[in-house]
Amino acid sequence: MSLLKKMRVIVFFLLFFPLIVWGQGTTVSGKVVSSDKQALPGVTIVLKGTSTGTTSDIDGNFVLSGIPNDAVLIFSFVGMRTQEIAVGNREIIDVVMEEETIGLGEVVAIGYGTTKKSDLAGSVSSVSGKHFKDQPVKRIEDILQGRAPGVEVTNLSGMPGASVKVRVRGTTSINKSSEPLYIVDGIVASGLIGLNPSDIQSIEVLKDASATAIYGSRGANGVILVTTRRGTEGRMEITFETSIGVSRLMKRYDLLNAYEYATALNDIWGSSTIPDADLKAYENGTKGIDWQDIMTQTGISKDYKLSISGGNVRSRYLVSANVLDQDAITITTNLKRYSLRANIDSEVTPWLTMSAKLNAARMHVHNGSVNLMEAINYSPAMEMKNEETGVYNKDPYNAIGNNPYGTRMANYDDNYRYYLNANGTLLFKIIDGLTLSVQGGYNYAHNPSYSFTSKLVAPGAINGMRNRSQLSLFWQNTNNLTWQKTIGDHNITATAVWETSKSQSADLDVSGSNLRNEAVVGYWNIGNADTKSESNSYSDTSIASGIARVMYNFKGRYFLTGTFRADGSSKFQGNNKWGYFPSAAVAWDLAKESFMNNQDVFQQMKLRSSFGITGNQGIDAYSTLGMLSATSYGWGTSTDYVGYWGDSFATPDVRWEKTYQYDVGLDFSVLSGKMNLTFDWFRKQSKDLLFKKEVPMYNGGGSFWVNQGEVKNTGVEFSVTAYPLKSSEVIWETVFNASYVKNEVVDLAGEDFILDATYSNYGGSMQIMKPGYPLGSFYLYPWKGFDDEGANLYQKADGSLTTSPTAADQAIVGQGNPKWTFGWNNMVSWRNWSASIFINAATGFDRLNLTRYALTSMTGMYKFITLRDAYFKGWDYVENKADARYPSHTNSNTKYYGNSDMWLENASFLKLKNISIAYRIPKQVVKFADMQLSVSAQNLFTLTRYKGMDPEVYNAYSGLDMGAYPVPRTFTFDARLTF
Known part of the structure; x- marks a missing residue:
């Protein structure tokens, strides 16, 4: 070769x-x-x-x-x-x-970064998607209820699409701006209503100042970080899920039927009030109306979800869509929501990673304005409408408003919400351990609403229309430089951020009345009205922020976190534009010490402590400037002249409201992570509160903002996550948490008290702010039973009794915010079966049941009784007067006051919030896909002494139940297929 x-x-x-x-x-x-x-x-x-x-x-x-x-x-x-x-x-x-030591290796979001749960020095609660994945959640806030210690989630209404109240470690501000800051994938969000709950990967709640101070001026009320799902490496995976839900009213008031009502009317007002012929018709059921029955229905909801995900080492994607069609438990009310989300991550080069996220949603609520109190207080002994004219009749005995059924059938109101949220991130790996993240975000929200009032709703009614358009835009740019370095046993993470954001909003409101031709009805026909009015507003605000944070730990044993943020807000003037918000936290994990080496019980025994300052800029744009309002007037002739008056006064000295937060915590992990316990004590002191003061009209009227007063929240939190059973076939995980918050007004800048007179038509002010008492304190006449003639007795300030109290006799008798909240979640899996049960509870608070007052009152807005007990257990009906629960309705001395503790009720409750069972069908049965079937029930039962429909729900300030729309009981059937 x-x-x-x-x-x-x-x-x-x-x-x-x-x-x-x-x-x-x-x-x-x-x-x-x-x-x-x-x-x-x-x-x-x-x-x-x-x-x-x-x-x-x-x-x-x-x-x-x-x-x-x-x-x-x-x-x-x-x-x-x-x-x-x-x-x-x-x-x-x-x-x-094998799983990581349970909980400790979990990565959680902390704001402008992530860290392992075991490395936290601050107080952060995390809710993973596994805790709600098989539950038919319609609102994201419901995920947090009872699952995150220190977070109070209250349903203000059971109406589809209704908002909820969220408080993190209590109410901190007297101007009611105590909502937490929401961050979705790093971008500030105005709320969570436009998000599909199925898109949520995890939710973190930042609670103490060490965690929230990095959000500075917006972190005083806590921060809720939402992380959405992202694509993972692997072949394309398609998941389709469909569910159908059936909802019914959970509780009904026991009301008088038409015959009982007519009989009671004759007994109280005289036997000739209802003619005999009508009485017989009511008795045999040929006439009469059951308002609860006619105004409510079985609500059917249909929910469809589709997601497509996949990717490789370099690029990953997830696209999801959701369609929700939900009928309410009240007639003609419906919610339709459409949402689309796309998350894409791509490693362009070894030193550059790009990600883009897009969320679009459209929501439509039809006929969402319902007041059940008016419906159930309407007379059952009446004709529904005039069959000749088609006009709906008003209550002939009770002048409380238009026919509630007529308003549902003849009128309409449509509320639309359009959302677009987009953000993109460029992550540069500069050198080993040093990264630069450049993120831009844009939020668009448009809320047009349209309503029409027909002349058929009542005799002599004037028809009309209203169109309103609310638009808000938000831009955010965040530049985040992060350095991570491990030097021997020393671990350092340093973060520097420069962030700017801008908000714009516009509001246009146009209405018209006395339409010339009601047959020509449409959203755009206000020009058909004889009388027209319009108003509009615009605002533009911006914030610039500089942020620095250093996190250090030595051997995973000693931890130190320091944060500083400076915020400049356009809402303030001059030197008050900038606010400065520092925080610091230290932690020590004793389980990592050498003297603990010979034990295997504790995997973590961490002591934590933190202090910091956060801020609140919860005032409207231009509030510190002097504002003029225009008005027209006539002088000498019929010509209208335009004049201006001071609507608000310039207050250049108004500055940031600040909250000083202290936290001491303990974290334990035992039995190889099979039990994790967390305990926190905290104190939040909000000082220089932003408060709007009104100027009396005799001094020219108007208003102005001041820094006035102090509010304090002190409390404790406890949570435990345990695995009582964990074998190759059976896993039982139980999560329990409890929170206690004591709220107190410390100072009102020299004021002895401030009354809330919003609902004074019920007899006077009902709530008060006073040093030494919590916000939401009830200020009521103390009710002390009946006199010898059956009239209500009230206690005067000097201790004597009277049937005619005065404002000086009102006293602080309760409060509307829970002191204790609890949550208990149990999840069990066995082979292909899984089940969960979730219970939440609250105690230490009251509700002023003005619905019950309206159903039993003989004075004020509501002038007759419809509640069965109010008649059959009233003074006039019972033989033994000691058994009477309601006063005499024939005694002219009987005074009914809504602002009386006669209507104040203990609202403590325990709810079986959710129970679900799921079965994963073996692949050999369904050859083409992975399939899971589940059934669940929500709000199955409630244990409470509250006499209203739902102790959790209220619709006026802190704890006033004025016909609040109840949360329904719902049964849901679900099927999920994954290809």
């Missing part, structure tokens, strides 16, 4: 020998399961030292070809311990992945 031929053979051998060896490798297959023998889809399997790899399919199976016998495979999955397994001579490798 010639030298040239020999060289060719050698080159060929060198070039192709590696491929020959590779081709002779083994094909390795297997299945990856969790410790409870559940298949794990999406597990990454990589040949160590190479980029060759795959991911497990939906059944946990994987196949890799050409694997050398001496190779090592790396198995990794979020929340599981990464494993390295030598192949050897095996062709089948089945892997059981």
Whole structure:
């Protein structure tokens, strides 16, 4: 063989020998399961030292070809311990992945970054998607209820699409701007109503100043961080889920029927009030109206969800869509919501990663304005409408408003909400450990609403229309430079941020009355009205912020976090524009000390402490400037002149409201993480409160803002997560939390008290702010039973009794915010079955049941009784007067006052909030997909002494129930398929 031929053979051998060896490798297959023998889809399997790899399919199976016998495979999955397994001579490798020490390895969002839960020095609560994935959640805020200690979530209405009240560690401000800051994927959001709950990966609640101070001026009321789901490596996965829900009124008032009502009317007002012929018709049921029955219905909801996700090592994507069609439990009320989300992540180069997120939503609520109190207070002994004219009749005995059924059938109101949220991020890896994140976000919200009032709603009614358009725009730019370095046992993370944001809003309101031709009805026909009016407003505000944070830990044993943020707001003037918000936290994990090495009970025993200052700029744009309002007037002739008056006064000295927060906490993890406990004591002191003062009209009227007063919240939080059972087949996880908050007004800048006279038509002021008492304190006449003639007796300030009290006799008798809140969630899985049960409770608060007052009153707006007990257990009806629960309705001395503690009730409750059962059908049965069926029930029962429909719901300030729309009982059936 010639030298040239020999060289060719050698080159060929060198070039192709590696491929020959590779081709002779083994094909390795297997299945990856969790410790409870559940298949794990999406597990990454990589040949160590190479980029060759795959991911497990939906059944946990994987196949890799050409694997050398001496190779090592790396198995990794979020929340599981990464494993390295030598192949050897095996062709089948089945892997059981163990979870990280439960909870401690979990990564949580902390604002402008993430960290392991075990490394936290501040107070953060986290709710994972697994705690609600099989529950038919319609509102994201409901996810937090009872699941995050220190977070109070109150339903203000059971109406589809209604908002909720969220408080983190109590109410901090007297101008009612105590809502937390919402951050969705790093961008400030005005709320969560436009998001699909199925898109949520996790929710973190930042509570103490160490966690919230990084949000400075907007962090005083707590921060809620929402992280949406993202695509994962692996083949395309398509999930389709459909559910149908059936809702009914959870509780009904026991009302008089038409015959009982007519009989009572004759007894009290005279026997000739209702003619005998009508009485017989009411008695035999040929006439009469059951208002609760006619105004309510079985609500049907249909929910459809589709998501598509997948990707490879370089790029990942997730696209989801949701359609919700929900009928309310009141007639003609409906919610339709459409949403679309796309999340894309791409590693463009080894030093640049791009991500983009887009969320669009459209919501439509039809006929959402319902006041059940008026409906159930309407007379059952009446005709519905005049059949000749088609005009609905008004209550002939009770002048409380238009026919409630007529307003649903003849009128309409439509409320639309359009949302567009977009943000993009460029992540630059500058050098090892140093990254720069540049993020831009844009939020668009448009809320047009249209209403029409027909002349058919009541005799002599004037028809009319109203169109309103509310628009808000928000831009945010965040530049985040982060340096992470480990030097021996020292771990340092330093963050520097420059952030700017801008908000604009516009409001246009146009209305018209006395339409010339009601047959020509449309959203745009206000020009058909004889009388027209319009108003509009505009605002533009901006914030600039500089942020710095350093997190340090030594051996995972000692922790230190320091944060500083400076915010400049356009709402303030001059030197008051900037607010400065520092915080610091320290922690010590005793379980990592050498003297704990010989024990295996505690995996964590961490002591935490923090202090910091956060701010509140909760005033309207231009509030510190002097504002003029225009009005027209006539002088001498019929000509109208335009004049201006001072609506608000310039207050250039108004500055940031500040909250000083203190926190001491303990974190324990025992029994290899099978039980985790957290305890926190906290104090929040809000000083220089932003408060709007009104100027009496005799001094020219108007208003102005001041920094006035101080409010304090002190409380404790406790939570425990435990696994009473954890075997290869059965897992039982239980999560319990409890929170206590004591709220107190400390100072009102020299004022002895401030009355809330918003609902003075019920007899006078009902709530008061006074140093030494909590916000939401009730200020009522103390009711002391009946006199010898059956009239209501009230206690005067000097202790004597009277039937005619005065304002000086009112006293502080209760408060409307819960002191204690509880949540208990249990999740059990066995083979292909899983079940969960969730209970929440609250205690230490009251509700002023003005609905019951309206159903029993003989004075004020409501002038007759419809509640059964008010008649049959009233003074005039019972033989033994000691058994009377309601006063005499025939005694002219009987005084009914809504601002009396006769209507104040203990509203403590315990609710079975959700119970669900799910079954995953084996793959061999459904060949083409993974399928799960589930059934669940919401608001199954409530234990309470409250006599209203729902102790949780109120619709006026802190604890006033004025016909609040109740939360319904719902049964839901769900099917989920994954391809």
